[in-house]
Amino acid sequence: MMPSLLIGREIPQEALLAPGMDNAVKKRMADVALNTAKSLGATYADARIGRYLNQYVFTREDKVQNVVNTESFGIGIRVIANGTWGFSSTNDVTEDGIKKATEQAVAIAKANSTIQKEPVVLAPVQSHGEVSWKTPIKKDFKEVPVSDKVDLLLSANAAAIENGASFVNSALFMVNEQKYFASTDGSYIDQDVHRIWPTFGVTAIDRQAGKFKTRQAMSAPMGMGFEYMDGLESEKLQGPSGIKLYRNSYDMVEDAALAAKQALEKLNAKSVEAGKYDLVLEPNHLGLTIHESVGHPLELDRVLGYEANYAGTSFATLDKWKSGDFQYGSNIVNLVADKTQPGSLGAVGYDDEGVKTKKWDLVRNGILTNYQAIRDQVHMIDQNESHGCCYAQSWDDVQFQRMPNVSLEPGSEPYSIDQMIADVEKGIYIAGRGSYSIDQQRYNFQFGGTVFYEIRDGKIVGMLDDVAYQSNTQEFWNSCVKICDENDYRLFGSFFDGKGQPSQISAVSHGSSTARFNDVNVINTGRTI
Structure with a gap:
């Protein structure tokens, strides 16, 4: 891309x-x-x-x-x-x-x-x-000297090397x-719209064993100015096993140092035993699952078959929506589209056909409620107001329906990550994004992650490796049994959401708090039959 x-x-x-x-x-x-x-x-x-x-x-x-x-x-x-x-x-x-x-x-x-x-x-x-x-920024990246940006990236690289990394590359977009x-x-x-994305990749090598492991940044692309790079202590949340969880601010040097340590730890991590586990998924990871299993299948043009030739159709067909009782997820699952969310990549005042942006329900109390549609589509679902999610990647591309920010609402009752882990007998905590695969109807899927920790009898007992989980969209979201409260709410984002022919990219965020999904099938990706 x-x-x-x-x-x-x-x-x-x-x-x-x-x-x-x-x-x-x-x-x-x-x-x-x-x-x-x-x-x-x-x-x-x-x-x-x-x-x-x-x-x-x-x-x-x-x-x-x-x-x-x-x-x-x-x-x-x-x-x-x-x-x-x-x-x-x-x-x-x-x-x-x-x-x-x-x-x-x-x-x-x-x-x-x-x-x-x-x-x-x-x-x-x-x-x-x-x-x-205008995006409400505090620091315009154009006014920050390139030397300051280079110094920041090289400091992050140095922190990774000092903590055991063999190689590291970093970038600012x-x-x-x-x-x-x-x-x-x-x-x-x-x-006047601003976006920023700091990222890196750390590699640790065990030359004697002939193995290497990587760890990607735990940053999220944001609709913010350069103030995102300030790393304010007040914006950090403490996760399990020393994982730092960033919200509205990012400490790249701190994350790079931890990434090197975790890449080294992964070299000797226990390979997971395949089976059923309760999964505790943090927002930086869960955002990608939301993107693929909720964001894309609820694009109306995909539902109608317009994207069939490029990136598939959708299982969430009009008959399911019209029934009024299609159980997309459990009754605690509330998924919303929102083009107004502060700090998000999709935040604008008006879309690319002049519609004032808004927030609307996609899934409420687990029931499929609506889709994502623009001015020339909404009459097809008997509505008379565009959802305000039209976008073109540049002036020389035609605007069309694009995914808004699609997010999982946090739980309504006070509930922390520590409490969630304490409630799990046999499970895995997954942080960060990894490889993924999903079928042409956005139904059957497989997701990996960045780091994995085994949970046994309410405690994290060590790092795991070779983890991926498999499910289908309806089964997965119906297995959601607990969601942390708003104090844990964070954004994941992508600069590279591809769609259309000719292909265009757009930037989109997905928010959530850490959520638990019970009895999900986990496979071992490191073993072959």
């Missing part, structure tokens, strides 16, 4: 701080597109002027491998003509360039209409006038989307 992130032309560091196009000029340019589209017979049009700034810093051991700064700037124009969508884009953000692109978008729509069976039906949307929204949206519905929306 890295080539998808490296969008735009490479620019010098100081160019990141250069001001973009003035909003008054953006409005005038957007109006060129809207007025041209209407004059050519379009019944609807929107224009997105985007400036996408990215900075990536890569290191390995005591060396800087690369520092990359990129900028991408242009306009995408989407229209409905003859009841059919058309789209075009250009990096020639002048009146002439925009007129030509708009003419092409309308021509594409009219050509497509010859084979369109049913006209596009758009849910109504409020006209917002001229509004703006920082993104700023400056987006201006205008539509014939009367909205002119300016947004």
Whole structure:
């Protein structure tokens, strides 16, 4: 997915701080597109002027491998003509360039209409006038010297080496989307979106035994500024066996030092005995399971078969939703979609078709309640309001339905990780993400993790290795018996949620507290038959 992130032309560091196009000029340019589209017979049009700034810093051991700064700037124009969508884009953000692109978008729509069976039906949307929204950051990554970022990564690498790592690489990904949206519905929306992702990989080698083990960072990508890297003590939660659990702040050096120790410990960890276990899953791990077994199967376009050719369909078909009693999970399972969640990767004020974002239920008390749908989809599920989850990875990509933040609500009663572990007789505590596999209907799956600890008679007794669990989505979520309270709530995230043809990526978060799932099948991944 890295080539998808490296969008735009490479620019010098100081160019990141250069001001973009003035909003008054953006409005005038957007109006060129809207007025041209209407004059050519379009019944609807929107224009997105985007400036996408990215900075990536890569290191390995005591060396800087690369520092990359990129900028991408242009306009995408989407229209409905003859009841059919058309789209075009250009990096020639002048009146002439925009007129030509708009003419092409309308021509594409009219050509497509010859084979369109049913006209596009758009849910109504409020006209917002001229509004703006910004990620509430404290430190703009563009204003932090590259030398400070390099020093931080190299300090993390050094901490890993000092604690026994044989190799370590680390990286910082920082993104700023400056987006201006205008539509014939009367909205002119300016947004300034920031995201950050620190990460590393540590490897420990036992040369005599010919073995190696790795441990990835326990960080989560966040919709925050560089303040995420401050490592505030107040934002750390203590997990079992010395694991540090980070929320709204991340201490990369501390995590790298612990990662080296745990990678060494994994070299001599006991291989798991296959069988049934109660699983205690922490949020950094559980987020990926939520992503694959809840987020993707409840995308309405996937349910309707639009993604069948690329990433599959969904077991959560319309008949299950219409029945009103499909038991997606146990009665304590409440799964919500939320594009407003502070600090999350998906947090914006308005989506990429001008809909004000919101929070809504997907699963309530275990029952399938709703899907994720945008303006031209909601009428298919008898609703008249978009959920506000439309997104495009860049100005030159057409926007379409993308996963919002999908999260498991915390338990309503006070309940800690220590209490949860004390209640387990035979179980495994899993932290961090690992390999995974899920079928084309997002039903049967297998998930690994980063570190595993055996729980016996209410206590953690040592590290395990070669662990993966298998289940199906409905069986798994119905086995959820306990969820820690909001004091343990944290976010997992991904910069690389892929979907569509041509493929696009988007960034999305998944929140949860530590949760317990009883009697789940665990296999040993290190043994072959």
